[in-house]
Amino acid sequence: MTTTTEAPVRRGKAPAGQRVAEWTDSRLGLYKLAKSNLRKIFPDHWSFMLGEICLYSFTILILTGVYLTLFFHPSMSEVVYHGPYVPLQGVRMSEAYASTMHISFEVRGGLLIRQIHHWAALIFVAAMIVHMMRVFFTGGFRKPREINWLFGWTLLFLGMFTGFTGYSLPDDLLSGTGIRFAEGAVLATPIVGTYISMFLFGGEFPGHDLVPRFYSVHILLLPGLMAGLLVAHLILVFYHKHTQFPGAGKTEKNVVGMPLLPVYTAKAGGFFFLVFGLIAALAAVATINPIWTMGPYRPDQVSTGAQPDWYMGFSEGLIRVMPGWEIRGFGHTLALGVFVPLMIFPLVLAAIAVYPFIESWVTGDKREHHLLDRPRNRPVRTGFGVAWLTMYFVLLIGGGNDLWATHFHLSINVITWFVRIGFFTLPVASFYVTKRICLGLQLRDREKVLHGRETGIIKRLPHGEFIEVHEPLSQEQRHILTAHVQPTPLEIGPEVDENGVERKANPVEKLRAKLSRGFYGESSQIPKPTVEEYEEITSGHGHH
16 A cells, blocks of 8 residues: 655745744843834934933943953053153053053053043033933923932942042042042041051051952942932833923823834934044043152152032032041040031932932822923922032032132132031022022913013004004913912811810921921912913903
């Protein structure tokens, strides 16, 4: 008996790319992930680009940092310099400084990459501060984004110390002076300061392990933490959806804007190269950190006009203007001139970190917020932000009091006392001035909604009266000016119960109610125009 078998039906093969995509998708599930996220909508506003500048400058830092690690030697072993920079030939220096000189003068493009790296670091921290201020002033930190605010704050904190460890690596006279400053702050810590200093430096300052340890922290630990936080930050932005300013068709439940792919991606790609080009141009024309003019670090020398990078000027100013007070007791000396600023610095940073939770507790606001506030509509919050910026810039003046004195021919004692007094008075004054400005802007918005925009056209009525013609606002403009919610202050209830018995209020509740009145009381917001007021005026009674 014989059997026959039919040949299998041959079907046309799928293209190779499709087969690879199907094979990958069947194991990783990328299609569903891409389908749900690559068309995600992002709103369009110029201030949202501040976060992108942070991301792009961090990317530039990683790219240039990898290049620099190929030539840098993180060692404090002494060598004699025989490189092309004649003024330092024959000078003893650390290998770290010598390798930085080699990068600057002998590696092709090395100096430009160093300059790009340093400029990118400055712009990275500056962009983070401005970005956080945008989020703060517009209320972008409110529920459900409190954790993302903490991620951003931690990124700023780590970025500041990553910058500090970075500019300390060349072991030049300026960075060594900065490390000496930091060592003095560490030694001011009661009881354990000496032990911490010995642990950090591997012995007496400057020791032999400082640069290798800072190098490991600078290229591995801190960038790794920051990269992880950055990814988590972006994941939460995707998960919570991006915030948006009030406008036509915008609600708490939708996002009006452009899809991530292809529109937003194309714009973001172009913006990355724009940021990269601007940083490269700055690096090419504006020299920063010219270590060859300062020479290698020596513990017995201090460079004239030594200043840290601007983002550390806050801490420097605190210590420079603090009186040199000391307390002696039980065989120990507490250097208040260093210890008090050392405590104020983290307290101010911690207050910024926990502010979203404080505002939520004070105001009792537990709602989700996806629409941003206009800063004028939250005068107290805006006042706090301006007060913090005022404090920062006052202390920045204190951190460079010697340069202010020499460049503007002023007394350094006058500058120091200005900073000491201004630290307490100027933030308070700026808070009240900012609050009054916000209330004035609210009042102007109210007048615009009710009476329209002033045109400057004067009209004479038949009975001889002269009036100014007002142009009514469009419906969209009125919506933007009136879309915000005006919460009412929290109340602790009647002082006596229904039986006339005095009610004992919790002191914490009293404090909360008082703070809530400060945020949302009559003195902190101008009532929005009601529908009845608008209809009465537009019906012809008093409206021209």
